[in-house]
Amino acid sequence: AVVSTQSTGKQFSAEHSVPVSLPYHPNIVQMLHSYNASTTPFKRYLPLLVPAGLDVDVDMASRTSFIAMREYPFSLKNFVKKFVEQKVKLAFMNKERMTEELHLILLLLLQSLFVLDHLKKHHVVHRDIKLDNFMMRHSGQLVLIDFGWAVNLNNSDGSPAIATEKNDIIAGNPVAWSPEISFHHNSFNEPILFSSVYDKSDLHTLGKMFLSVLEFLGFIEKDSTGFPQCPVNLATLPYLVESISLLQEMVLPNPDQRVSVTNCLLSLGAALFFNDTNTHAQNNEVHCS
Numbered sequence: 001a002v003v004s005t006q007s008t009g010k011q012f013s014a015e016h017s018v019p020v021s022l023p024y025h026p027n028i029v030q031m032l033h034s035y036n037a038s039t040t041p042f043k044r045y046l047p048l049l050v051p052a053g054l055d056v057d058v059d060m061a062s063r064t065s066f067i068a069m070r071e072y073p074f075s076l077k078n079f080v081k082k083f084v085e086q087k088v089k090l091a092f093m094n095k096e097r098m099t100e101e102l103h104l105i106l107l108l109l110l111q112s113l114f115v116l117d118h119l120k121k122h123h124v125v126h127r128d129i130k131l132d133n134f135m136m137r138h139s140g141q142l143v144l145i146d147f148g149w150a151v152n153l154n155n156s157d158g159s160p161a162i163a164t165e166k167n168d169i170i171a172g173n174p175v176a177w178s179p180e181i182s183f184h185h186n187s188f189n190e191p192i193l194f195s196s197v198y199d200k201s202d203l204h205t206l207g208k209m210f211l212s213v214l215e216f217l218g219f220i221e222k223d224s225t226g227f228p229q230c231p232v233n234l235a236t237l238p239y240l241v242e243s244i245s246l247l248q249e250m251v252l253p254n255p256d257q258r259v260s261v262t263n264c265l266l267s268l269g270a271a272l273f274f275n276d277t278n279t280h281a282q283n284n285e286v287h288c289s
Helices: 009-021 040-049 076-090 095-121 179-186 194-198 201-216 240-250 261-273 279-283
Strands: 002-005 031-038 063-069 134-136 142-144
Touching: 009 031, 009 063, 076 134, 076 201, 095 142, 095 201, 095 240, 095 261, 179 194, 179 201, 194 201, 201 240, 240 261
Parallel strands: none
Antiparallel strands: 002 063, 031 063, 134 142
16 A cells, blocks of 8 residues: 655654664554655545535645555454444344454454554654554454654653653544643643653553443443443453453553553453453452443
8 A cells, every 4th residue: 555645744754764663563564665756646536535615725745755555454443333233233142242252352452552562662652543543454463554643752862852842742633632641731831751741641542442442332331420331231241341440440540540551461461361360350340330
């Protein structure tokens, strides 16, 4: 697949340079090539991008940068939608089928956590975690793409990177604005280390994303205050109580109280692959409606 961008040089540089700079990881997009070329062949597609009747002068740069990457059959967002459509068609879901579905979703969460762990080890924050930015292979392998908003917590010389203005403290989509990003952006009055802002922000976004997925698929209900909980008829479903508890810890407002990526991997791995080891559920209360 070839992707064009007319973003700022900084953002395009990150979209290409960040994944290229990272050691290989199977769940992170691999850039095959980048080049600068004329946009003339693409101008005929402009009417497809601009709604009919919109009285706005839309122009296209004569040249732009392109990046080439592998093509993926669908995004995680499309996968979840198809998943729901299939559930509606089946109409009746027995416990065994629901257990299999939940297990699959949690394996996708596990892959996502491996990605964040890899990024964290190399001091990178994505800042635009969302369903659209996870692509999927037919094998079920997730691939994180679109590093246009990514930042490195260290400078090229290894020194800590510093936010020198409030617009350095941002994110690429509304859900990615974790409480700490919003706080430091709105109250900015002096330079601050990127690591003080972004240490667990991607984890918070990932937790919100998968809570939404579980709710969309019917594995979570919300009480009158909006607090996520497991439906009473699903309380005995394997992994569900543990996974809701874990996701709740991922989205705690205070990043100092939030669980770490490493602990997430350990807890989820124990729940999925050691069924008799429910240490996370024993130590964390989850309410069922």
